[in-house]
Amino acid sequence: MISKKxxxxxxxxxxxxxxxxxADSLQKQINEQVWKPFIKSFNExxxxxxxxxxxxxxxxxxxxxxxxxxxxxxxxxxxxxxERGKQSGRKHSIELRFIQRIAGNNSAFEVGYYKTTSFQxxxxxxxxxGKFHVLMRKENGRWKIxxxxxxxxxxxxxxxxxxxxxx
Numbered sequence: 001m002i003s004k005k006x007x008x009x010x011x012x013x014x015x016x017x018x019x020x021x022x023a024d025s026l027q028k029q030i031n032e033q034v035w036k037p038f039i040k041s042f043n044e045x046x047x048x049x050x051x052x053x054x055x056x057x058x059x060x061x062x063x064x065x066x067x068x069x070x071x072x073x074x075x076x077x078x079x080x081x082x083e084r085g086k087q088s089g090r091k092h093s094i095e096l097r098f099i100q101r102i103a104g105n106n107s108a109f110e111v112g113y114y115k116t117t118s119f120q121x122x123x124x125x126x127x128x129x130g131k132f133h134v135l136m137r138k139e140n141g142r143w144k145i146x147x148x149x150x151x152x153x154x155x156x157x158x159x160x161x162x163x164x165x166x167x
Contacts, residue, residue, distance in 0.1 A: 026103035027167075030110075033143040034136060035096060035166055042094045045082040051075050054145045055137065061149035089121035096132075097163025108136040108143065113160045114150065129155035 034053045041049030051071070060074040061067075085092060098112035110133075117127045135147040 026105070026108065027101055030101075030103060030108055030136065030143050031166060034145060038145075039094055039096065039166075043092070045085055045092070047075065047079045047082050050078055053143075054148070055139060058145055059147045061133075061147065063149055063151035063153075091119040093117050093119075095160075096166050097160055098166065099163050106138045110134045110136070113155055113163045115157070115160050127157070128152075129157065129160050131155050 037049060038053050040046075041052070051074070054071060054074070056071050058071050058074070060069055093116070095115045095117075096112055097114075098110060100109070100111040102109045111131070113129065113131055115127055115129050117125055119125050129152065130150045131153040132148065132150040134145055134149075136143050137146050138144070
């Protein structure tokens with residue numbers, strides 16, 4: 001008769017591998033449904049596309065500005081900034097690096113660093129850095145950002161580069 005210890009030794013690695021595969025699958029879903037469209041729409045100054053990855057019930061936490069507000073104000077803030085940027089001929093881009101990614105079947109929490117670069121019409125570029133904390137949930141089968149918080153948090157290029165690149 002096979003002992004319980006042997007059975008555990010056989011099945012625990014299988015269970016662990018299955019759990020890791022599920023986590024990888026959830027991360028891929030989040031990347032495809034949230035982060036890739038987030039980056040694309042941010043870079044293109046597409047307010048509607050950018051806001052489409054956010055829950056209508058979302059909270060935006062501006063830690064440096066010590067403020068919290070909802071979807072409507074965040075939408076207007078982005079729309080105004082995007083229109084101003086388009087009119088002035090400025091382009092911008094965002095890059096993300098991750099330091100913590102936790103995902104369950106219906107909720108996820110991610111922490112990382114961002115780098116935004118603003119490009120002036122004359123070619124001059126300037127980069128800004130910060131640390132983000134994002135809480136997500138599935139709504140009607142799609143991942144949405146429920147809470148987005150960020151702060152400068154003494155983030156610079158060296159700190160940014162310590163994070164893991166989006167796959």
